[in-house]
Amino acid sequence: MASGLRNYAGRQKLILMMNTRRHTSSVKHIPQRTCVACRKVMPKRELVRLVRIADGSIDVDATGKRAGRGAYLCPAQKCWEIGLKNGRLEHTLRTTLTQGNRDQLIGYGKGLSSGGQ
Numbered sequence: 732m733a734s735g736l737r738n739y740a741g742r743q744k745l746i747l748m749m750n751t752r753r754h755t756s757s758v759k760h761i762p763q764r765t766c767v768a769c770r771k772v773m774p775k776r777e778l779v780r781l782v783r784i785a786d787g788s789i790d791v792d793a794t795g796k797r798a799g800r801g802a803y804l805c806p807a808q809k810c811w812e813i814g815l816k817n818g819r820l821e822h823t824l825r826t827t828l829t830q831g832n833r834d835q836l837i838g839y840g841k842g843l844s845s846g847g848q
């Protein structure tokens with residue numbers, strides 16, 4: 732009697748798990764990320780990923796697949812200025828930019844759309 736109840740409960744749990752799995756796989760999941768400057772949540776592919784590389788400097792990750800701690804910025808000059816000049820990017824990536832590295836990233840930001848936001 733007691734074991735019968737346990738089996739019944741187990742089956743119910745299994746059905747629930749199957750239903751959950753079917754539900755999640757039918758919903759198209761778009762990865763969302765937050766811009767560290769303006770805090771806007773956007774689809775990951777619409778943001779530019781920045782990655783902290785081994786020596787502690789920050790590099791633009793054009794592929795979005797590089798290993799390391801990453802942060803995201805809108806492809807807009809304004810966000811790059813906020814992210815780089817207020818130290819938000821460094822804070823998020825727990826590193827300190829050298830002047831040369833900062834200039835390099837600001838240079839990248841200048842090549843982006845100034846309209847952006």
Ligand SMILES: [Zn+2]
Nearest residue numbers: 766769805810
């Ligand atoms: Zn932004």
